[in-house]
Amino acid sequence: MRSGRDILVYAADYNKGNAPISIIFDDLLAINDQLSNLNGNALDIIIETPGGSGEVAEDIVKLIREKYDDVAIIIPGWAKSAGTIIAMSCDEILMEPASALGPIDAQITRNGKTFSAEALLKGMDEIKAEVTSTNNLNMAYIPILQGISPGELQGAKNALDFAKVLVKEWLIKYKFKDWNHHSTSGLPVTVQEKEQRAEEIASDLAEHSKWLTHGRSIKITDLERMKLKINDYSKDVELADAIRRYYTLLKMTLDTNIYKVYETVESQIFKSLxxxxxxxxxxxxxxxxxxxxxxxxxxxxxxxxxxxxxxxxxxxxxxxxxxxxxxxxxxxxxxxxxxxxxxxxxxxxxxxxxx
Incomplete structure (x- = not known):
């Protein structure tokens, strides 16, 4: 697709919610197997995922980065949640206007319900602030407070910080590694400036109160407002045609009973219902x-x-x-x-x- 670069596809079908379409531990074996078939110096990852485990996303990135110094990610459709975390570990992010990343705010499942870790923590802060200002605890809050332990609150904070720490670290180490001069002034970029930019981007992506829902689509224009450089491949007619043709074939494959695809040019692994x-x-x-x-x-x-x-x-x-x-x-x-x-x-x- 792009000359001289290996290709790894990791894709899941959003429409098969009864299947394990999220990023999970079982993906590591298949991805490692497909990586073993590749021998080039640079890698393009084509990804389609609703997200999943941030810890597994970290392990996937480690597998890839042990093999490649030059990694780009191509997002023809959606790469949400943990898929966005993986994208932030790449030297180059390729999208088009129809593509989307998603917020990385940690999600917590409790009593069968899934909700934002940030929303939980902010809700508790609001209760604390109200009690402090009025010196009185609203009786309606008592059942809520009785059902939440300090350990759960700390777990929510840790989950929220985990994604932000990964994204900040990877942006500095990979995405910003060749960002040496400011495009406007031409002045050198300092380490402190890279750290500040990475912190701002990670915080933006993790801010539930900004995106309101975990499934929100974050487009090229949103990312560029964060001052994150994105390669809009729709401006390259030949490359865009190749990516769209492959994506159409991929969607046709997923329209069968297959719910996950791990693929290189030479080999494929399918998971099916x-x-x-x-x-x-x-x-x-x-x-x-x-x-x-x-x-x-x-x-x-x-x-x-x-x-x-x-x-x-x-x-x-x-x-x-x-x-x-x-x-x-x-x-x-x-x-x-x-x-x-x-x-x-x-x-x-x-x-x-x-x-």
Whole structure:
């Protein structure tokens, strides 16, 4: 796509919310596997993600940066939340007007509800301020205060600071590494100026009260107002055409039962959801096993099925063994799921029988 640069694709389908489309620990193995197939000196990452674990995003960046000094990220669609954190670790960010990043304000799940860590902390500060000014505690606040421990408040603060610290560190180390002179005055850029700019950008991206919702789209113009340099690839007709053509093919791939794609020019890993009677859409992993996902059509529970090819192997933790009679009994609701076509697809693709 861009001459002389390796390409790594990490993409998830926003429309398959019943699948694990977020950035999670399992992604590390697939990304590391795809990186092992690359041998160039520079990397372009094409990303499409709703976000997910900031800790896993940090580990993904470490894997990439151990291999490459020159990394660019291409965002043809959305890279929200932890995807935005990854973008801030790159030397170059390529977007077009339709592309979007998202706020990095930490989200906390409590009692089945997800909300902003910043909103929680600011709410507590407002209660403190009201009590201080009136010397009286509104009785309506008591149930709220009883349900929140000091440890939870500290956890919310730590989660909020984590994303900001990562973004600030990576902007200084990577995005700003070649920012040596001011574009207007031509004067040298000091370390203190890089730190200040990085702090301002990280704080802006993490400010829930500015963006109001975690899913808000942050466009090129928003980022440029933060004084973050963005490469608008729509101004390069040839490059824009290549990216859009690939993105169309990627979306067509995700319009199937595939919910995640890890891809290089030479290799692909797909993760798929499978309804009954649908075969898995990818070839087995090395080690003579094939692992694929099955959704129970009755209770919608998701299971990972391990098919041993040719020889018996231990069933990995969290996996269910491919049934010898092709009928999987849902452990939760006891519904019978017919995997006959899955067996046929795997054995025809590999030429090896399931044992």
């Amino acid at each position: 499978h309804e009954p009677n649908q075969p898995p859409a990818h070839k087995p992993d090395q080690g003579n096993i094939a692992v694929f996902d099955v959704n129970c059509p009755n209770c919608r529970s998701l299971y990972k099925i391990q098919a041993n090819l040719g020889v018996e192997k231990p069933i990995e933790k969290g996996h269910l063994e491919f049934p010898s009679d092709n009928i999987l009994i849902c452990p939760k609701c006891r519904f019978e799921i017919n995997l006959s076509q899955a067996r046929q697809q795997i054995e025809s693709q590999t030429g090896i029988p399931i044992v």
